Amino acid sequence: MKTVARNVVIALTLALSVVAFAQDAEPGSSSGSSVMAKNWDAQVYGDVGLHFTSISLGDFGSASNTNFGLTLGGKFTYRISDSLSVGPLANLSLVFGDGSTAVPITVAGAITVDKVLPVELSGGLGFTLYTGLAGATPAGLAIVAQALYPLPSMPNLGIHAQLVENILSDSVNLFQLTAGVAYKF
Secondary structure, X not given: OHHXXXXXHHHXXXXXXXXXXXXXXXXXXXXXXXXXXXXXXXXXXXXXXXXXXXXXXXXXXXXXXXXXXXXXXXXXXXXXXOOEEEEEEEEEEEEEEOOEEEEEEEEEEEEEEOOOOOOEXXXXXXXXEEEXXXXXXXXEEEEEEEEEEEEOOEEEEEEEXXXXXXXXXXXXXXXXXXXXXXXXX
């Protein structure tokens, strides 16, 4: 099941990228670089925040903890209308706690709405691999929600916030609440 979910996310991301790249070709143009500059957006971000991990122990109840973490991520989107774009996003987090460091890695497909509100909103579904837990490497569904408020004096720089709910195998659940700074290309 894990392999199927991962392959579906990869296939959808590749399909969207191929379709978007094929639409970049302008008639009479030797390259699509000028169109790509208009239709593609890239964003990188660095966040700090809280990572809530809970593990169901069956008849023995559950265990949970809250840890501090750092998240680095980015997304690469193709504009399909004036205010709507789609594309892949990726997060790499370092979660510090209890003498160990866990590393959740998330890859997702996202839809971004901008220019309608003062904030840019993104949402997506993807796959998370949660490495660094003792005795297990859970994997599963990631549900991502992001907001970006561009600073008026520096439109490429903004305040970034993110919520990620990860429903993972081995009865593990990871909820991430982070905020930081983002830069748009």
